[in-house]
Amino acid sequence: MERTNAWTKYDEKTVADVMRTASDYIAFLNRGKTERECAAQAVEMAKAAGYRDLKDVIREGKALKAGDKVYWLQMNKAVLLFHIGKRPLAEGLNILGAHIDSPRIDLKQNPFYEDTDIAYADTHYYGGIKKYQWVARALSLHGVVVKKDGTSVPVVIGEDESDPVVGISDLLIHLSQEQMVKKASEVIEGEKLDVMLAGMPLSGEEKEPVLKGLLKILKDKYGLEEEDMLSAEIEVVPAEKARDYGLDRSMILGYGHDDRVCAWACLEAQLKLAGTPEYTCATILADKEEIGSVGATGMQAVYFENALAEIMALCGEEGNLALRRALAGSRMLSCDVSAGYDPLFASAFEKKNAAILGRGVCYNKFTGSRGKSGSNDANAEFIGRLRKVMDDHQVFFQTAELGRVDLGGGGTIAYICALYGMEVIDSGVAVLSMHAPQEIINKADLYEAVKAYGAFLQNMGPRN
Numbered sequence: 525m526e527r528t529n530a531w532t533k534y535d536e537k538t539v540a541d542v543m544r545t546a547s548d549y550i551a552f553l554n555r556g557k558t559e560r561e562c563a564a565q566a567v568e569m570a571k572a573a574g575y576r577d578l579k580d581v582i583r584e585g586k587a588l589k590a591g592d593k594v595y596w597l598q599m600n601k602a603v604l605l606f607h608i609g610k611r612p613l614a615e616g617l618n619i620l621g622a623h624i625d626s627p628r629i630d631l632k633q634n635p636f637y638e639d640t641d642i643a644y645a646d647t648h649y650y651g652g653i654k655k656y657q658w659v660a661r662a663l664s665l666h667g668v669v670v671k672k673d674g675t676s677v678p679v680v681i682g683e684d685e686s687d688p689v690v691g692i693s694d695l696l697i698h699l700s701q702e703q704m705v706k707k708a709s710e711v712i713e714g715e716k717l718d719v720m721l722a723g724m725p726l727s728g729e730e731k732e733p734v735l736k737g738l739l740k741i742l743k744d745k746y747g748l749e750e751e752d753m754l755s756a757e758i759e760v761v762p763a764e765k766a767r768d769y770g771l772d773r774s775m776i777l778g779y780g781h782d783d784r785v786c787a788w789a790c791l792e793a794q795l796k797l798a799g800t801p802e803y804t805c806a807t808i809l810a811d812k813e814e815i816g817s818v819g820a821t822g823m824q825a826v827y828f829e830n831a832l833a834e835i836m837a838l839c840g841e842e843g844n845l846a847l848r849r850a851l852a853g854s855r856m857l858s859c860d861v862s863a864g865y866d867p868l869f870a871s872a873f874e875k876k877n878a879a880i881l882g883r884g885v886c887y888n889k890f891t892g893s894r895g896k897s898g899s900n901d902a903n904a905e906f907i908g909r910l911r912k913v914m915d916d917h918q919v920f921f922q923t924a925e926l927g928r929v930d931l932g933g934g935g936t937i938a939y940i941c942a943l944y945g946m947e948v949i950d951s952g953v954a955v956l957s958m959h960a961p962q963e964i965i966n967k968a969d970l971y972e973a974v975k976a977y978g979a980f981l982q983n984m985g986p987r988n
């Protein structure tokens with residue numbers, strides 16, 4: 525059973541639409557290289573679409589009714605969007621969930637040191653990366669430094685053409701005889717993944733003059749003391765901009781497709797819902813997926829459940845039982861990227877159950893690894909209803925699993941939401957070079973994801 529390549533069915537107008545959608549997404553990606561930046565953009569987009577801050581609504585004690593739209597910002601790193609539907613919330617919601625954190629390198633809390641006339645920052649990488657991919661390339665610094673008085677200083681260095689960039693050095697090939705026979709996981713060690721920040725001694729200083737020069741720049745330019753780094757979150761990310769990929773411009777090369785491509789598609793679908801939906805529609809943009817969905821902004825925290833409880837109370841559906849019913853009765857697409865089939869690494873896949881670039885949005889009944897371990901494994905009854913919604917709305921979709929059985933695997937937020945007893949399936953865009961500093965997606969898959977998510981929100985109904 526072969527699925528169709530979506531491009532083969534597009535007319536001229538649709539191709540133009542695909543390209544326009546792709547440029548909107550590229551702009552989002554370039555302005556959102558961290559979870560904080562993506563959360564801020566999502567809130568900005570939501571406000572423009574008529575969403576109000578749920579915290580304000582709660583404070584004012586205003587009732588909510590069908591057609592109302594509210595958002596919840598969780599610690600500046602995760603966002604929830606709700607568009608209240610006509611039916612009672614206890615009949616369940618249609619939910620999209622994606623994550624906005626991506627693999628990267630974080631500065632430690634006591635980062636700066638000088639070694640042999642170079643000033644460095646010590647780091648600890650975040651998420652699953654091939655460390656050797658992050659050396660010898662332009663990197664930028666993004667994040668916040670929070671001072672003791674509570675003021676937050678935003679940091680973005682390396683994005684503007686006139687900005688300097690930073691990076692991590694690699695050993696020259698001429699002296700790499702020993703390095704070249706090492707295992708790929710050991711070629712670059714985590715502790716050696718240190719970022720070069722400065723190379724000019726501060727005149728008049730004898731001890732660590734380059735470091736002193738760096739600290740002077742931080743103070744003069746940003747008003748920061750070294751100690752302020754104790755309450756900072758600085759992320760080191762690729763400095764390159766996302767851009768069209770391939771001579772036919774069919775693809776996009778960029779940092780953080782995992783999982784901002786699905787996050788953006790969810791935003792598009794949620795914010796452009798026409799009219800008042802039948803069932804309440806929600807979008808979750810979670811943080812910390814790449815390190816196990818932990819912490820107060822990860823999916824394992826109950827901020828979604830809490831926000832829903834607040835909304836139900838404001839809708840006159842108070843009580844624990846109604847909340848339990850709403851959660852258990854919900855339908856959800858856990859929107860996360862899938863491993864795209866790579867002909868150059870064919871042996872890692874089982875081709876007829878692999879996601880192929882250009883063949884539309886991808887559904888993963890199960891992810892997990894080695895015997896479906898840790899997998900959500902969506903119910904066939906749910907997939908049956910979902911297929912009808914997709915076909916009724918001419919969505920190009922395919923089904924896949926992450927790779928060859930027994931090779932490896934990965935997780936998403938699906939299994940966490942499934943704990944409530946709601947129906948959940950993984951759904952997303954196929955990615956090549958996943959978790960590399962520059963990942964690849966096909967524009968047709970992005971376009972079909974937006975279509976799929978919109979159709980799901982508007983048309984998915986409860987099980988019998």
Ligand SMILES: [Zn+2]
Pocket residue numbers: 782783814959
């Ligand atoms: Zn990932």
